[in-house]
Amino acid sequence: GNSVTQMEGPVTLSEEAFLTINCTYTATGYPSLFWYVQYPGEGLQLLLKATKADDKGSNKGFEATYRKETTSFHLEKGSVQVSDSAVYFCALPPQGSGTYKYIFGTGTRLKVLA
C-alpha cells in the first residue's frame, strides 16, 4: 500500500544553517506530494506542494523537488530562522475518486537556536 517515510527528529540547528528533511514515498503512479508545517499550539498549514515529477514546490524560502527516480520529496531551506521552529509533515494525498485519506509521515520536529 501507499506509505510515506520521513526522517526522525528532532533536528536542532543554529540560525542561518542549512536545513534538509528527508521524505520518501511509496505509491502507484505519480501522485501529488505535500509538505505541511505545524507551529506550536496551531493546526497544520500547507507549506508547499508538487503535482508532478520534477516539479519544485517553494514557499517562505523552503523548497522541495519531486524526484520520481528516487521517490523522494526532501524539504530544504538555505538559511533557517528561529521562527521556522515547528513540526514538518510530508504527506501523500488520496489517490482515486471517492477517496479522502491523506497519508502523513511521522513528522520531524525542527528547533532553531538563536
Next chain:
Amino acid sequence: DTEVTQTPKHLVMGMTNKKSLKCEQHMGHRAMYWYKQKAKKPPELMFVYSYEKLSINESVPSRFSPECPNSSLLNLHLHALQPEDSALYLCASSLTGAGGYTFGSGTRLTVV
C-alpha cells in the same frame, strides 16, 4: 475568507459531560474532516463528510458523534469520553479529496 475556524480553542470536560466542538468554513469546500492528533504524532483521520454526507468513519467509538448541519458547518459531539481521548482535535476542509487541506487551529481537549 480562507480560514477554517474552530471553537472552542481549549476544552476541559469530565467523563460524564456532553460537549460539542464546532468547525466553520466559508471557502465553498465540500469535503470536511475531523482529525485527532496526540502529542508528537501525525493527525489521525476520524470522519469525512462529502457534500454534507458522512463518507468515512474510521472505526471511531460511538462516544464521538459527528454532524454536518450544512455545507459550512461541522460539529463533533462528545459524550462519556475517557482520559485517553485527550488530544488536539483538528477540523479541515478541501475542495476535493485530492487537493490540499485547509486546517483549523484545533481544539485542545482534556478529559478529566
